[in-house]
Amino acid sequence: MTIYLSATLRQLVSQRASGACEYCRIHQTFSIFSHEIDHVIAIKHGGESTDDNLVLACLPCNRHKGSDLTSIDPLTGAITPLFNPRTQIWAEHFQLEGGSIVGITATGRTTIFLLQMNETSRLQLRQALAVQGLYPDLPLNI
Ligand SMILES: [Zn+2]
Numbered sequence: 001m002t003i004y005l006s007a008t009l010r011q012l013v014s015q016r017a018s019g020a021c022e023y024c025r026i027h028q029t030f031s032i033f034s035h036e037i038d039h040v041i042a043i044k045h046g047g048e049s050t051d052d053n054l055v056l057a058c059l060p061c062n063r064h065k066g067s068d069l070t071s072i073d074p075l076t077g078a079i080t081p082l083f084n085p086r087t088q089i090w091a092e093h094f095q096l097e098g099g100s101i102v103g104i105t106a107t108g109r110t111t112i113f114l115l116q117m118n119e120t121s122r123l124q125l126r127q128a129l130a131v132q133g134l135y136p137d138l139p140l141n142i
Helices: 007-016 059-065 106-115 120-131
Strands: 036-039 054-057 070-072 079-081 094-097 100-103
Touching: 007 036, 007 054, 036 059, 054 059, 059 106, 070 106, 079 106, 094 106, 100 106, 100 120
Parallel strands: none
Antiparallel strands: 036 054, 070 079, 094 100
């Protein structure tokens, strides 16, 4: 299903995220594919195409997330809500160790698991960028 989002809304979401995926924090500059606008709560679950339900997501995060709202915490096996960048704070659920993303809550662990945020090629890219000071944030002068 194609969902129409106005250019203004797309621009707002992208600028609000400073061009970085709101899940794994990779910047658009370093992604082969364009970042996408993700509905945190998918339309099929009653989510709306409004700015408070939209986030900027890289293609791998968005594809793995799909329309899911929960997954299984790999530590406890419990059904757990995914991280919501609109209502939750990244640093309260994740920590960075070099380029590796570590879940510090059930939601963090579950989101990393479902979105495969530490898949080998993604992890290697982030590690290489982190060494150069290009991950998680870009220098202001780039
Ligand atoms: Zn991502």
